[in-house]
Amino acid sequence: MQTEQWLYIGVFLVLAPLLPAAAILIPRLIAPRKPNKIKQDTYECGMETVGETWIQFRVQYYIFALVFLIFDVELVFLYPWAVAFDVLPMFAVLEGVLFVAILIAGLVYAWRKGALEWR
Amino acid sequence: MIPLSWYLIFAAALFSIGLFAVLARRNAIVILMGIELMLNAVNINLVAFWRYVNPELIAGQVFAVMVFAVAAAEVAVALAIFISIYRRRRSVSADEIDLMKW
Amino acid sequence: MNLSNASASLNAILPLVVVILWACALLLVDLFITKERKGLTALLAAIGMLASLIITLARLDLEAVVFNGMVTVDGFSNFLTVLFLGSGIVAVALSYDYLKRMGLEKGEYYVLLLFTVSGMMLMAVASDLIVVFLALELLSIPLYVLAGIATPRLDSEESSLKYFLLGSFSTGIVVYGIALVFGATGTTSLAGIVDAITAGSAGMGLLVAGAAMLLIGLGFKVALVPFHMWTPDVYQGAPSSVTAFMAIGAKAAGFAAILRIFIQAFPALSVDLTPVLWVLAALTMILGNVVAIAQRNIKRLLAYSSIANAGYILLALVPYGQSDVAADSVASALFYLLAYAFTSFTAWSVVIALEQVEGKGLELEDYAGLSRRYPILALTMTVAMLSFTGVPPTLGFLGKFYVFRTLLEGGFPGLAVIGVVTSLISAYYYLRVVVYMYMREGEPQAIRDPWLYIAATASAICLVVLGIFSQPLFAWASQAMLH
Numbered sequence: 001m002q003t004e005q006w007l008y009i010g011v012f013l014v015l016a017p018l019l020p021a022a023a024i025l026i027p028r029l030i031a032p033r034k035p036n037k038i039k040q041d042t043y044e045c046g047m048e049t050v051g052e053t054w055i056q057f058r059v060q061y062y063i064f065a066l067v068f069l070i071f072d073v074e075l076v077f078l079y080p081w082a083v084a085f086d087v088l089p090m091f092a093v094l095e096g097v098l099f100v101a102i103l104i105a106g107l108v109y110a111w112r113k114g115a116l117e118w119r
Numbered sequence: 120m121i122p123l124s125w126y127l128i129f130a131a132a133l134f135s136i137g138l139f140a141v142l143a144r145r146n147a148i149v150i151l152m153g154i155e156l157m158l159n160a161v162n163i164n165l166v167a168f169w170r171y172v173n174p175e176l177i178a179g180q181v182f183a184v185m186v187f188a189v190a191a192a193e194v195a196v197a198l199a200i201f202i203s204i205y206r207r208r209r210s211v212s213a214d215e216i217d218l219m220k221w
Numbered sequence: 222m223n224l225s226n227a228s229a230s231l232n233a234i235l236p237l238v239v240v241i242l243w244a245c246a247l248l249l250v251d252l253f254i255t256k257e258r259k260g261l262t263a264l265l266a267a268i269g270m271l272a273s274l275i276i277t278l279a280r281l282d283l284e285a286v287v288f289n290g291m292v293t294v295d296g297f298s299n300f301l302t303v304l305f306l307g308s309g310i311v312a313v314a315l316s317y318d319y320l321k322r323m324g325l326e327k328g329e330y331y332v333l334l335l336f337t338v339s340g341m342m343l344m345a346v347a348s349d350l351i352v353v354f355l356a357l358e359l360l361s362i363p364l365y366v367l368a369g370i371a372t373p374r375l376d377s378e379e380s381s382l383k384y385f386l387l388g389s390f391s392t393g394i395v396v397y398g399i400a401l402v403f404g405a406t407g408t409t410s411l412a413g414i415v416d417a418i419t420a421g422s423a424g425m426g427l428l429v430a431g432a433a434m435l436l437i438g439l440g441f442k443v444a445l446v447p448f449h450m451w452t453p454d455v456y457q458g459a460p461s462s463v464t465a466f467m468a469i470g471a472k473a474a475g476f477a478a479i480l481r482i483f484i485q486a487f488p489a490l491s492v493d494l495t496p497v498l499w500v501l502a503a504l505t506m507i508l509g510n511v512v513a514i515a516q517r518n519i520k521r522l523l524a525y526s527s528i529a530n531a532g533y534i535l536l537a538l539v540p541y542g543q544s545d546v547a548a549d550s551v552a553s554a555l556f557y558l559l560a561y562a563f564t565s566f567t568a569w570s571v572v573i574a575l576e577q578v579e580g581k582g583l584e585l586e587d588y589a590g591l592s593r594r595y596p597i598l599a600l601t602m603t604v605a606m607l608s609f610t611g612v613p614p615t616l617g618f619l620g621k622f623y624v625f626r627t628l629l630e631g632g633f634p635g636l637a638v639i640g641v642v643t644s645l646i647s648a649y650y651y652l653r654v655v656v657y658m659y660m661r662e663g664e665p666q667a668i669r670d671p672w673l674y675i676a677a678t679a680s681a682i683c684l685v686v687l688g689i690f691s692q693p694l695f696a697w698a699s700q701a702m703l704h
Contacts, residue, residue, distance in 0.1 A: 073191035173407035
């Protein structure tokens with residue numbers, strides 16, 4: 001049983017690099033090559049690229065990003081709470097409500113401070 | 120089943136990589152990434168211990184959730200500090216932030 | 222946990238609940254307070270902590286184990302809660318005028334102060350490693366921000382960055398230690414850990430490794446040598462009012478965690494840990510005091526002094542494994558923390574009074590001639606320096622006396638000798654400040670802020686008066702023993 005599992009992994013280890021290598025090498029050998037400017041361009045979902053690739057983003061993004069990061073990760077506590085909502089004792093339900101209230105207080109603060117406005 | 124020690128070795132390796140980043144690298148962002156690696160190693164440890172040592176007690180999982188929720192708060196504060204410094208210094212290298220001697 | 226159970230739990234930690242809810246409310250209220258009237262925010266913050274302090278004082282003998290054993294309210298936690306709330310209130314008094322002078326008036330300052338105080342209070346009651354971790358973060362993260370609140374001043378930002386990097390690094394080590402302890406014992410509750418050790422079901426190798434990492438991580442927080450290198454820079458760069466609070470609150474909270482965890486959960490590991498504590502304490506006292514001699518900047522000097530003091534507090538912990546000494550260990554450590562808090566606040570309020578904008582007025586030379594123009598400030602600073610040195614009848618002397626006595630009871634005369642010798646060394650740089658104030662000519666500049674003067678003189682008077690009538694205070698600290 002144990003060795004059989006290892007055998008599978010071994011087979012995959014060999015196959016995994018082979019397949020993409022073949023997919024890259026075979027076209028290189030047999031495909032015709034007719035480069036022109038449009039083909040050489042960076043592919044960006046069909047749009048033409050504008051300007052340099054390495055630009056700095058406006059710093060406004062970062063406050064959004066930070067606020068988002070906090071609210072996003074704090075949701076990890078709400079998820080189990082929401083799933084077990086109907087079997088939780090009253091106290092735990094109220095705890096969850098309190099948690100949301102604290103998050104809302106934080107949101108109100110960010111909002112009043114103008115962190116959600118685009119300036 | 121994979122033995123517990125494998126997880127522990129993996130977590131210890133991850134922790135050591137994070138430790139190395141903190142001690143040897145000079146860019147504050149890389150140091151922060153190292154700290155995050157250390158916390159992730161902790162999470163692996165916690166979940167592995169929970170599963171192998173005491174699966175009835177949910178504490179290990181809960182703790183892991185706490186760790187990464189708190190880590191997010193830490194990162195938010197850290198990035199705010201970094202950006203505030205970067206705006207003036209154009210650099211977040213710990214070498215160049217040397218107004219006071221270490 | 223049902224509702225009546227829950228309300229009993231919440232009632233037990235009522236002071237903490239008050240501070241946290243007050244902080245959340247203040248965050249929102251402050252949005253509607255104009256920039257010219259931030260004094261109102263300061264007042265509100267002080268009122269919140271005062272209310273919490275009154276609740277705590279009204280039921281000092283409360284003992285309860287609540288939240289399924291995650292939180293323990295006992296004499297130890299009550300003592301420290303009073304210490305933290307008192308420090309918070311004094312910190313507000315020191316901050317108000319200072320922030321105005323430095324142009325740092327931000328309502329968030331007081332809100333963050335409340336949050337970090339609540340983290341410290343949580344640390345005092347924590348009897349589960351998960352709660353210890355949460356408390357550690359709740360007290361550290363606001364302090365990272367507070368250290369950098371003087372942005373765009375570069376030294377403040379730099380201090381914040383360094384404090385953050387070292388602080389979160391040490392947190393990482395602490396949680397790794399907690400994870401190992403959890404793995405060794407299968408539980409995070411301190412009582413559960415003791416049970417696992419007595420039952421013999423704990424993996425001792427893992428447990429010792431975990432305890433060692435906890436000690437290293439918390440050693441960073443309280444600035445033990447060799448984990449101290451961030452302290453001088455952070456203390457120097459942060460705004461002085463923040464540094465004053467950091468030097469007292471963060472250190473006391475770190476020691477609260479160390480005392481609670483080691484004395485309650487790890488007495489069985491003392492064979493392995495006592496030599497380590499011995500070396501750490503000796504190194505911390507020697508290096509802190511010797512390097513302080515070279516400092517000319519008063520904030521750096523006090524930073525090294527705080528490192529040295531961490532060494533003295535750690536002395537109390539060295540014999541923690543001997544069950545007949547453990548109670549004295551806790552009592553003398555708590556008493557020392559209290560003495561240190563009074564002394565530090567006295568010294569820092571004088572520093573704040575003399576500090577000028579742009580970080581001027583912080584060199585030793587700026588204290589020359591202080592006795593002539595500001596005799597009260599000079600006198601309070603002198604009392605603080607004498608107390609730091611450990612000259613009777615100040616509180617600082619008794620703090621050291623009780624610590625050394627605990628050490629002798631535990632049978633560590635060698636370490637006690639090192640402690641006494643380093644205290645003598647410290648006299649050189651503490652008394653040098655006094656010499657500058659009284660024997661050198663100079664034109665010192667200080668401000669006259671009533672709150673600052675009240676804080677400085679009151680704590681200086683306490684240093685002497687409580688030093689003379691210390692018996693009830695030490696009796697109170699002795700009741701705070703851990704079970």
